[in-house]
Amino acid sequence: MPARVCCCCAALRPRYKRLVDNIFPEDPKDGLVKADMEKLTFYAVSAPEKLDRIGAYLAERLSRDVVRHRYGYVLIAMEALDQLLMACHSQSIKPFVESFLHMVAKLLESGEPKLQVLGTNSFVKFANIEEDTPSYHRRYDFFVSRFSAMCHSCDHDPEIQTEIRIAGIRGIQGVVRKTVNDELRATIWEPQHMDKIVPSLLFNMQKIEDVDRTGPPSSPTGGEKEENPALLAENCFRELLGRATYGIMNNAVRPVFAHLDHHKLWDPNEFAVSCFKIIMYSIQAQYSHHVIQEILRHLDVCKRDSPRVRAGIIQVLLEAVAIAAKGSIGPAVLEVFNTLLKHLRISVDFELGDRRSSAGSASFSTASKESDERIVQNAIIQTIGFFGSNLPDYQRSEIMMFIMGKVPVFGSTSQSLDTSHLGDLGTRRIQIMLLRSLLMVTSGYKATTITNALPAPFLDPLLSPSLMEDSELRQLVLEILHNLIDRHDNRAKLRGIRIIPDVSDLKIKRDKISRQDVSFMKKHGQQLYRHIYLGCKEEDNVQKNFELLYTSLALTTIELANEEVVIDLIRLAIALQDIAIINEDNLPMFNRCGVMALVAAYLNFLSQMIAVPAFCQHVSKVIETRSLEAPYFLPETIFKDKCNLPISLEKHEKNLFFLTNKIAESLGGSGYSVERLSVPYVPQVTDEDRLSRRKSIVDTVSIQVDILPGNNTEDKVDNTEEITFEALKKAIDNNGLEEQEKEKRRLVIEKFQKAPFEEIAAQCETKANLLHDRLAQILELTIRPPPSPSGTMTVTAGHAHYQSVPVYEMKFPDLF
Numbered sequence: 001m002p003a004r005v006c007c008c009c010a011a012l013r014p015r016y017k018r019l020v021d022n023i024f025p026e027d028p029k030d031g032l033v034k035a036d037m038e039k040l041t042f043y044a045v046s047a048p049e050k051l052d053r054i055g056a057y058l059a060e061r062l063s064r065d066v067v068r069h070r071y072g073y074v075l076i077a078m079e080a081l082d083q084l085l086m087a088c089h090s091q092s093i094k095p096f097v098e099s100f101l102h103m104v105a106k107l108l109e110s111g112e113p114k115l116q117v118l119g120t121n122s123f124v125k126f127a128n129i130e131e132d133t134p135s136y137h138r139r140y141d142f143f144v145s146r147f148s149a150m151c152h153s154c155d156h157d158p159e160i161q162t163e164i165r166i167a168g169i170r171g172i173q174g175v176v177r178k179t180v181n182d183e184l185r186a187t188i189w190e191p192q193h194m195d196k197i198v199p200s201l202l203f204n205m206q207k208i209e210d211v212d213r214t215g216p217p218s219s220p221t222g223g224e225k226e227e228n229p230a231l232l233a234e235n236c237f238r239e240l241l242g243r244a245t246y247g248i249m250n251n252a253v254r255p256v257f258a259h260l261d262h263h264k265l266w267d268p269n270e271f272a273v274s275c276f277k278i279i280m281y282s283i284q285a286q287y288s289h290h291v292i293q294e295i296l297r298h299l300d301v302c303k304r305d306s307p308r309v310r311a312g313i314i315q316v317l318l319e320a321v322a323i324a325a326k327g328s329i330g331p332a333v334l335e336v337f338n339t340l341l342k343h344l345r346i347s348v349d350f351e352l353g354d355r356r357s358s359a360g361s362a363s364f365s366t367a368s369k370e371s372d373e374r375i376v377q378n379a380i381i382q383t384i385g386f387f388g389s390n391l392p393d394y395q396r397s398e399i400m401m402f403i404m405g406k407v408p409v410f411g412s413t414s415q416s417l418d419t420s421h422l423g424d425l426g427t428r429r430i431q432i433m434l435l436r437s438l439l440m441v442t443s444g445y446k447a448t449t450i451t452n453a454l455p456a457p458f459l460d461p462l463l464s465p466s467l468m469e470d471s472e473l474r475q476l477v478l479e480i481l482h483n484l485i486d487r488h489d490n491r492a493k494l495r496g497i498r499i500i501p502d503v504s505d506l507k508i509k510r511d512k513i514s515r516q517d518v519s520f521m522k523k524h525g526q527q528l529y530r531h532i533y534l535g536c537k538e539e540d541n542v543q544k545n546f547e548l549l550y551t552s553l554a555l556t557t558i559e560l561a562n563e564e565v566v567i568d569l570i571r572l573a574i575a576l577q578d579i580a581i582i583n584e585d586n587l588p589m590f591n592r593c594g595v596m597a598l599v600a601a602y603l604n605f606l607s608q609m610i611a612v613p614a615f616c617q618h619v620s621k622v623i624e625t626r627s628l629e630a631p632y633f634l635p636e637t638i639f640k641d642k643c644n645l646p647i648s649l650e651k652h653e654k655n656l657f658f659l660t661n662k663i664a665e666s667l668g669g670s671g672y673s674v675e676r677l678s679v680p681y682v683p684q685v686t687d688e689d690r691l692s693r694r695k696s697i698v699d700t701v702s703i704q705v706d707i708l709p710g711n712n713t714e715d716k717v718d719n720t721e722e723i724t725f726e727a728l729k730k731a732i733d734n735n736g737l738e739e740q741e742k743e744k745r746r747l748v749i750e751k752f753q754k755a756p757f758e759e760i761a762a763q764c765e766t767k768a769n770l771l772h773d774r775l776a777q778i779l780e781l782t783i784r785p786p787p788s789p790s791g792t793m794t795v796t797a798g799h800a801h802y803q804s805v806p807v808y809e810m811k812f813p814d815l816f
Contacts, residue, residue, distance in 0.1 A: 028072025385440020
């Protein structure tokens with residue numbers, strides 16, 4: 001009950017005090033005296049300079065009542081303050097606000113939950129008032145600390161605990177709304193405040209049951225907001241992030257990592273993924289790369305943590321990238337890939353280190369660590385692939401080049417990942433991981449021309465022999481090629497090596513070969529042929545290798561084959577058949593039969609694609625004969641689990657093989673230029689062979705002497721010409737000269753196709769200068785034609801006489 005004063009003393013008191021005293025009834029249960037409250041409000045509006053004194057006096061009474069536990073009068077005082085605050089909007093309200101905030105602080109400091117909730121409600125009402133001018137001296141440090149503490153309430157009564165936590169969250173929301181819109185008062189974004197606000201919200205969000213509610217903001221009802229602390233905290237967190245700007249984004253995100261680390265929420269990482277989905281959907285799209293950079297930075301910090309923790313962080317990065325890829329990635333594209341590739345190498349290093357340290361001991365913990373590292377590696381690959389597949393084509397091609405440049409190549413000094421300390425096993429693991437990443441990046445890539453998909457700086461290292469030492473590596477290279485070559489999604493129709501009865505049933509999609517594709521095959525076709533040829537000669541080939549090689553040939557036929565390429569592919573197929581028959585590489589019988597089956601399946605496909613009846617008839621006849629006499633030469637038989645292999649292939653009849661002369665006759669009748677079919681295919685030997693660790697390829701010159709006219713394996717004609725040592729020597733010499741001339745012409749063409757323009761220009765200029773000097777020397781000589789009708793001239797200089805030379809036989813230096 002308020003203290004009573006005598007009438008004389010009451011008359012001498014200031015009017016504002018008398019008006020304030022009159023609003024308090026004798027019994028607090030009666031509530032605020034509305035008539036006297038209206039008088040106090042009118043007085044405050046009429047004399048705004050008295051507001052600060054009214055506020056100070058109300059604060060004095062409220063403090064006294066709080067100490068004396070007269071909570072009924074406390075409620076009346078706060079109601080009066082709220083009404084005055086809402087009614088008075090003037091410059092003089094600022095001193096009154098200080099008194100108001102002081103009273104709210106008193107309530108929040110009390111240990112009574114009802115008073116804490118009351119103070120919070122009053123502060124929220126105040127936060128919703130828009131002030132005309134900012135107050136630069138006002139700070140909310142106490143309220144941030146107090147509301148954050150309320151968010152962590154651990155009262156023994158669950159209902160009171162929930163009520164206090166909700167009040168704390170609403171208080172933080174009020175502080176955010178009151179401060180974030182004022183650019184001149186940005187103290188709320190300082191790290192010391194964010195380190196309290198963000199963990200408090202995340203602590204309450206952990207109680208959320210519906211983890212799937214992580215997409216764009218939903219529209220819950222008012223009742224749900226008030227009753228569910230997790231939902232209220234999530235909406236406050238979204239609102240906070242939505243107001244974050246460029247310079248302060250990191251201050252709001254970094255406390256999230258600290259909270260997840262402290263509570264060990266990376267393994268399992270469901271809550272971490274949920275948090276970052278909320279972050280990515282709440283922030284402005286142009287700031288997405290800031291979040292990605294922070295995740296990468298935290299991944300670097302945690303590089304020594306357990307594999308499951310790192311895998312959890314990478315999974316979070318994957319989810320963030322999946323959302324950011326739909327908008328703006330910013331400058332973080334290469335940084336993402338570079339950091340992920342670095343951690344891929346670190347993971348392989350850890351895996352091999354654990355294996356070496358436990359050599360000779362069957363430790364379950366070591367096996368578990370290796371398995372966990374595999375989880376990290378798979379998460380990295382999945383992230384790289386998903387990120388790359390969502391980039392636009394121009395960025396994806398750059399990423400393909402970037403990843404390919406990181407693949408370690410034996411003997412190469414490129415900018416690849418450092419694997420010198422990992423050994424051969426570690427290098428192989430890195431190669432497989434990077435190629436798997438590249439496979440995912442190239443998935444779904446549709447380039448307009450094959451040149452864009454397979455530029456020379458990318459194709460050369462991809463087809464490097466050093467990448468083909470291992471069966472799995474070769475499979476990955478072929479699958480990457482399929483992703484890039486297949487521009488009409490025909491690969492699924494070609495899956496599995498088999499004899500296709502009717503190719504038209506596959507409904508192959510194809511377009512007319514463009515000029516750019518024709519140019520590409522002229523420049524790089526031999527590289528592709530060589531890759532397939534050498535791939536068929538590997539001893540460790542399994543069924544999948546043969547299937548992928550068959551698909552490579554088929555896709556090349558569909559996407560890149562004109563008449564010239566068709567002839568080259570047939571030459572390649574016959575050369576593969578010769579590999580199996582002659583067996584210079586001592587291949588196992590399974591491999592030899594597998595190559596024969598590959599050739600049969602491909603020529604069956606090719607003959608139906610070009611639709612030359614005579615060619616189709618020859619291929620069908622050979623396949624039919626094989627099915628009766630040598631079924632192990634067909635894919636349907638050789639790739640069965642149990643297949644009876646022949647002892648040798650030397651005794652097989654020629655009707656089991658595809659004959660060059662028969663193919664030439666069938667294609668020549670349909671207008672194909674078949675002259676080159678008589679020239680056996682020999683793969684080019686490149687500089688990469690010197691860098692590879694495969695068995696050395698001996699550069700030999702194959703000498704073919706046409707003993708019989710129309711040399712073939714079918715016709716036998718008696719030779720009546722005598723073969724002597726001199727005749728053979730002459731034939732060898734002539735062949736050697738012809739080969740040298742061909743090689744010289746090929747080098748000139750290759751130089752003009754691949755060498756830089758500046759190098760060609762400089763060389764031409766040097767040769768031209770040399771020619772100019774030679775001509776100048778000749779012109780300095782005295783030409784004295786002799787009186788001879790032979791058409792020659794004698795060149796003399798001083799007293800020296802030179803032999804007569806015909807003018808048309810003068811030779812000038814070769815320019816190239």
